[in-house]
Amino acid sequence: MIAEHESHPLFLPLVFLGGAIFGVGLAMSQMARPEIVLEFLQFRDLGLLFVMGGASVVVGITFWALTLSGRSAPMTGKRFGRRLKSMDRDVIVGGGIFGVGWGLSGICPGAAYASLGIGNVVILYGVLGMFIGAYLQGYLRETRADAAAPSPAD
Numbered sequence: 001m002i003a004e005h006e007s008h009p010l011f012l013p014l015v016f017l018g019g020a021i022f023g024v025g026l027a028m029s030q031m032a033r034p035e036i037v038l039e040f041l042q043f044r045d046l047g048l049l050f051v052m053g054g055a056s057v058v059v060g061i062t063f064w065a066l067t068l069s070g071r072s073a074p075m076t077g078k079r080f081g082r083r084l085k086s087m088d089r090d091v092i093v094g095g096g097i098f099g100v101g102w103g104l105s106g107i108c109p110g111a112a113y114a115s116l117g118i119g120n121v122v123i124l125y126g127v128l129g130m131f132i133g134a135y136l137q138g139y140l141r142e143t144r145a146d147a148a149a150p151s152p153a154d
Helices: 011-028 034-041 047-069 087-107 109-117 123-150
Strands: none
Touching: 011 109, 034 047, 034 087, 087 123, 109 123
């Protein structure tokens, strides 16, 4: 099933443009290099803190301003607003797994793709692990949903 905004003719070009800008930014800031990220995780180089902090400030201000503006998203027509999510066991476990994977590989998912773009072919092992993890998460979620669903009466 395709969401309404995914059928908009500008959807894919904007996704690719956003991904390209993100990848170039990661490459320019050296955050697509696992050794730089591992230096940050060992508190030897805090450059990543400034990259992430700067990005968080820009995104935070943008979302805050859009939420207050009362405007609607161009492709969906839905108003900008906050979506609050609950902090549950899945969030804690998923965050832990993400953090361990980041620490072991020295790279997060977005930077892994940018790292491939700068020629780091070894990172394919990490990308394969991400795909396996995503598949398992989807499988487990579907299994739990099926188990929780009431069985039809005959």
